[in-house]
Amino acid sequence: MTANAEILSYTESKQTQWRSWLIVAALVYLLLAAVGAIGDGFKTATGGNARELFAFATNPVIALIVGVVATALIQSSSTVTSIIVGMVAGGLPLGIAIPLAMGANIGTSLTSTIVSLGHVRNGEEFRRAFSAATVHDSFNLLAVGILLPLELLFHPLEIASQAVAALLVGDANLSMKDVNFMKVLLSPANDVLAGAVSWLPTLWSGVALIVIGIAAIVFSVTTIGKVLRRVMVGRAKEIMHSAVGRGPLSGMLSGGIITVAVQSSSTTTALIVPLAGTGVFTLRQVYPFTLGANLGTTVTALLAATAISGPTAVLALQIALIHLSFNILAILIIYGLPWLRPLPIVIAEGLADLAQRNRLFVLAYILGVFFVIPLLALAVIELF
Template identity: 40%
Template sequence: MAHRTRTHDVPARPQSQARSPDGPRPSGRQVAVRALLALVLLYLFLVAVGVLEDGIAQMGEGFGDAVLAGVSHPLSGLFAGVLATILVQSSSVTTSTIVGLVATGVVPVETAVPMVMGANIGTTVTNTIVTMVSMRRRDEFRQVVAAATMHDLFNFLAVLVLLPLELLTGFLSSAARWLAGVVADTGITGVETTSPLAMATDPANAAVETVLSALVPAGAGLGTVMLVLGVAALYVTIRYLSKNMRAVIAGPLQEKANRSVGRAGGLVGIAVGTVAAILVVSSSIVTVTLLPLVAAGALTVRNAYPITLGANLGTTLTALLAALATGQPEGLVIALVHVLFNVTAVTLIYPLPRIRYLPVRLAEGLGALAARRRWVVPVYTGGVFVALPVVAVAAG
C-alpha cells in the first residue's frame, strides 16, 4: 500500500514578524529606540565636526587677518577669502574681518567683493574633509563625496559666472551701495544672532578643548590633536548614525521625504535649507548634516542639492542682521554683497534646466572617480583649498 505523505498547513507569519529584504521588520518600539539613538549620534557627530573645525582654526590662528590684509589684486582676493575662511573655519568671521579692513581703508570694496566670494567657497571645505571617514565603504563614499562637493562646484560655477561680470561692471558693489543707502534711510536696525545649535554643542566642544589643552600646548600641536580626534569621532559617529537612520527612515518614509523635498522643482528643498541655515546660523552645519542623511539613503544627492542652495541663501541673512546691528556703512555694503552674490547665483543657475544640475553631475562624476581612486579626495581637497589659494595669494 502506498504511503501517503501527510502535509501540515504552515501558519502564516504574523505581520509584525514579516521580513523585509534586509531582514526582520523592526517593531515600533525598536524604531523609537533607534530614532533616539540616531539623535544622540547626530549630536555627537556635530560635536565632532566642531572639534575638527576648532582644530583647523587652532592650526591657523593669527594667519587669517594677515592673509586678507596683504592682498591688493581682486583675483588674489578671491583665493585669500578661501584661505582665510579655511584657517578660521568660519565665513562669518572672515566677512567680519573683511568689514574691518574695508572700514579702516586697508582693503577697498572692489577687492573685498572677491574676498566675500572666496569666503563662500572656503566654508565648504568641512564637508569635503568629513567625506574621508567613509573611504572604506565604497558605495557610501561615492554618495557622500557627490553630496559634499556639489556645494563646492556650485560656488565655483557661481564665481566663474559672476566674478568676471563684477570686475567688468561692478554691478554687485554698486547695487550693494545703493541698497545700503536705502536701508540706512529707512532706519532699519539688526540684531546679533546666536545659534541654538551652537549653544547646545559649544559646551561639549569647550570641554574637549579644555581637557586637551591641559595635555598639549596651544597652537599647531593642539590643533593637530583636535583634528585627529575630530576625524576619529566622525568616523565612528557617521558609521553608526547612517546604520541607525537606515532602520528608522526606510521604505515609504524614505520615499515621502525625498518626494517632499523635491516638490515644486526643488523650491521646497531650497526653502528648507534657507530656514534651517537661519535657525542654526550656519550654512556649513546644514550642509554637513546632509552627509549622514545621504549616507543612510534617507536623501538622494539630487534632493540634497536644493537644500544646499537654500543654506547658502539662509546664511546671508544672519550676516546681514549682524551688519545692521553694528551700524557701520561699510559692513552693511559687504553683507549686502554677500546676499546679492548668493541670490544672483541661485537665480541665474537654478531656473535653467541645462545648467541647473551641472554641479551635481560633476560632483557625481567626482564621487564615482573617488570610489575607484580613493586618493582623489585628499588630492582634490589639498589642491583646491590649500595649494592653489596659497600660490595665488603669494603671487598676488
C-alpha cells in the same frame, strides 16, 4: 514616570531652553561689539587711511584666495564675512571685500567634503556622500567663476547694493548718529574694549582691537553654533525629512531656515551628507538644499552690519547685501538656466567616481582645491 516627575522634567527642559536662548542673546551682543571693535581698530591703526594699507591687494584674485584659505581654516563663512563687514567699516575698499566674501563661499564647503569621509569604508555609500558634498563645492566654484568677472567688468552687485543700502540706512542714520539705537546699545562694550587697550601706543591699540575683535567673533560664532545645535538640531532634522523631498523650492527653503537657525552652513550641509550617503536623499534633492544653506549663512553678516553707525554704516551694510545678492544671483543664473543647472551635479558625480576608484584622490582634492592651488596661485601672482 509619575506625573510629578514628568512635570519636573518638562520644567527643567524649558528652563534649559531659556538659558540657552539667553546665552545666544549675550553671544549675539558680543558678536556685534566685536564687529565694531574691528572697524574702530582699523581706523585707529591706520589713522583713517585703511585704503592705502590694502593698496598691495589691488588684484582681486589675491583677495579671493585669502577668502578661500581663511574660511577653509576657520571653517565658518559667517565668521569671515562678519570680519569683512568690520574691516569695510574700518576702510577696507569694496573692491577687495567683494572677492574676499566670494572666497568665503568656496572655503566653507570644505566641511561637508570632510564629513563625507565617514562613509569611506563603504564604496557605494561613499560615492553618494562625496557627490552630495562636492555638489556644494562645484556650485560655489562655478558661481565665482561666472560672477566675479562680471562684477569686475560691470560692478552690478556693487551698484545695486549701494542703492539698497542707501535706502535702508538713509540720511537720518548719518545725521542722527548720536541717537542711533545700536550705537547706544553697544557703547558700553565699545568703551570697555577701547579702555582695555588705551595704555598702548595708538598704532598698537588699533592692532590690539582688531585682534580682540577677530577672536571675539570666532568665539561668539562658534559658541552660538554649538548652543543652537543643541537646541535646534532635532528640529532641523524634522524640517529636512519633511521638506527636502518635496521639491527644489522646498529644499532651498529648508536649507535656508536650518542654516539661520543653527547659524552655520557647514552644520547644515554636514547634516545632509550622511543622509545622502545612506540613500535617504538623492543628489538632486541635496543640491537645492545646499543652495538654501548658502542663502541662510548671509544673515550673520547682515546682523553684523547693524553694529556699524555713522558714515561707514552704508558701506558695512553694502558688503553684507553684496554677499546676499551674490548668492541669490548665482542661484538665478546657475539653477535658473536649464542648461547650466545640471553642471554642478555632473561635476560632483565625476569627482565622486574618481574618489571611489582611488581614495588618495580625496586627499589630493581637499588639499589641492582649498589650500595648495590657491597658495600656489598667490605665489605666482606675487612673483610676476
